[in-house]
Amino acid sequence: GAGVSQSPSNKVTEKGKDVELRCDPISGHTALYWYRQSLGQGLEFLIYFQGNSAPDKSGLPSDRFSAERTGGSVSTLTIQRTQQEDSAVYLCASSTDRGPSYEQYFGPGTRLTVT
């Protein structure tokens, strides 16, 4: 019974480079969320996948950010041309769409540092 996993756990990159962050949700969970957690900024919603529906991208801060979810399972968050303000912990969570509980299960996060 593995939980949500994320890789890498830490990523240091130079400004201007592209990065890919991976999330493996709990098997069978149809909903997948990406959040960004910055010091002093709390938890910022980025994007939400639900089954086969079009993703809710309303939280993505700029067009440098994009995410995919292949086969309804693994998701990749891509940040192009990274900037220093992108430095944060990126969290992934998954949940079932079956009631009554919609508890989100979180991964350990990827700490991104842009130098």
Next chain:
Amino acid sequence: AQRVTQPEKLLSVFKGAPVELKCNYSYSGSPELFWYVQYSRQRLQLLLRHISRESIKGFTADLNKGETSFHLKKPFAQEEDSAMYYCAPLRITYNNNDMRFGAGTRLTVKP
């Protein structure tokens, strides 16, 4: 616009004192509400959900539809309660479960 407000970024109390973490929501319909907690060096995890009317680790939260609030309370805070707390309302629509978190409140319980 749908919104979750946690007005206090930081909250500090002494051990044994009562604590209340505030959460107000602005959501259409009747959302379900949750409190999540992140202890130091641990994953973000569910603390309690209003639909269960449960008390977890001495914490309770009452949904007040009139005030659109879901404040988290504990009568006697403990040092191990020090953590980051997030309120989250879930809006369920057809084929879409939209859960967005508040900005969070960092609780420090001093000895």
